Amino acid sequence: MRITYSQDAEIAIAVVSYLARKSGTIYITDAVARKRGCTATAWVEHCLVSAICGNPQPTPSVSKQAGVHRAVALKKLSNIVKYGLGEEARGRKQADKKKLRQSQFSDSELWRREDDFARRTYASYEDYLAHQASKLDKVAERLRQNEEDVFQEFKERYDSCAELSGARTVLCLAARLGTEVRALHALGYFAVGLDLNPGDDNPYVLKGDFHAIVFPPGSVDAIYCNSIDHVFDLAKMITETRRVLCPGGVFLAEFEIGFEEGYTPGNFEAMHWRSADVLVQQIQELGGFDVESVRDLGMTRRGPRKLVVFRKPA
Numbered sequence: 039m040r041i042t043y044s045q046d047a048e049i050a051i052a053v054v055s056y057l058a059r060k061s062g063t064i065y066i067t068d069a070v071a072r073k074r075g076c077t078a079t080a081w082v083e084h085c086l087v088s089a090i091c092g093n094p095q096p097t098p099s100v101s102k103q104a105g106v107h108r109a110v111a112l113k114k115l116s117n118i119v120k121y122g123l124g125e126e127a128r129g130r131k132q133a134d135k136k137k138l139r140q141s142q143f144s145d146s147e148l149w150r151r152e153d154d155f156a157r158r159t160y161a162s163y164e165d166y167l168a169h170q171a172s173k174l175d176k177v178a179e180r181l182r183q184n185e186e187d188v189f190q191e192f193k194e195r196y197d198s199c200a201e202l203s204g205a206r207t208v209l210c211l212a213a214r215l216g217t218e219v220r221a222l223h224a225l226g227y228f229a230v231g232l233d234l235n236p237g238d239d240n241p242y243v244l245k246g247d248f249h250a251i252v253f254p255p256g257s258v259d260a261i262y263c264n265s266i267d268h269v270f271d272l273a274k275m276i277t278e279t280r281r282v283l284c285p286g287g288v289f290l291a292e293f294e295i296g297f298e299e300g301y302t303p304g305n306f307e308a309m310h311w312r313s314a315d316v317l318v319q320q321i322q323e324l325g326g327f328d329v330e331s332v333r334d335l336g337m338t339r340r341g342p343r344k345l346v347v348f349r350k351p352a
């Protein structure tokens with residue numbers, strides 16, 4: 039089949055996905071593209087990126103931002119081509135993703151099992167740091183789209199946490215772009231984040247490693263972390279958390295259920311646990327904390343989660 043490429047990117051998406059599903063082959067003439075001084079592929083890609091991103095991109099440009107949009111859009115396009123469109127397509131995609139996660143998690147070269155915990159295999163600590171820091175680029179576009187919802191979710195979470203209300207200063211470990219920090223600011227807390235990769239010029243989050251926190255002993259009232267599954271050395275990270283917390287301070291840990299409770303880690307988790315109870319007990323022992331409360335958060339955007347409040351004895 040042969041079609042002439044139309045400038046209408048919405049139509050292009052429909053046509054491309056329809057043809058790919060029908061025949062697995064797409065032919066596009068480059069008459070239109072030649073008029074614009076670029077190749078047909080570059081022009082189609084440009085229009086698809088514009089349509090999927092919902093805003094016009096510079097004509098086949100190679101600017102950094104356009105490069106990010108283009109990578110995201112092409113990923114979306116390849117998903118459309120593979121799974122089609124609509125609710126059923128989403129179901130097919132989720133099922134494939136789950137199968138892939140399960141097969142990766144049971145690959146003994148990728149994950150080591152040690153008693154109640156599983157750890158991702160890294161060639162070195164530098165390899166771990168590089169892997170973790172590489173996540174931001176892959177999710178930046180999705181983060182931008184969900185930012186407001188995530189902000190509200192954090193705000194409600196903190197607002198309903200009675201144990202946090204006594205704190206004035208809060209440190210957010212692995213805070214990425216700082217949405218959780220902004221939510222704390224909106225509630226009147228002094229808060230700052232720490233992350234291996236906070237992006238460029240981030241006013242909310244410092245660049246740093248939660249295995250070696252830059253702040254002095256006893257300097258914060260509360261610490262929040264929803265990224266324990268990204269820890270390389272839990273004993274080190276929890277020792278640092280305890281050190282930086284003031285006596286009587288609280289550590290709010292938010293995490294997924296365990297791998298024997300129905301959760302399977304994905305591409306960036308560095309560790310996981312058999313059950314939530316096992317993790318709670320391990321953190322309690324490593325930090326010498328009291329467990330103040332365990333809250334079931336139910337199904338969140340990241341799967342079933344718990345919020346556990348640990349307190350450092352006064």
Ligand SMILES: C[S@@+](CC[C@H](N)C(=O)[O-])C[C@H]1O[C@@H](n2cnc3c(N)ncnc32)[C@H](O)[C@@H]1O
Nearest residue numbers: 170171212213214233234235246247248265268
């Ligand atoms: C699942 S994301 C969570 C981000 C954020 N808390 C949120 O909810 O949007 C995990 C984050 O952990 C960060 N991270 C991984 N290892 C870290 C480390 N050793 N020290 C600090 N941050 C780390 C990654 O850079 C990434 O931003």
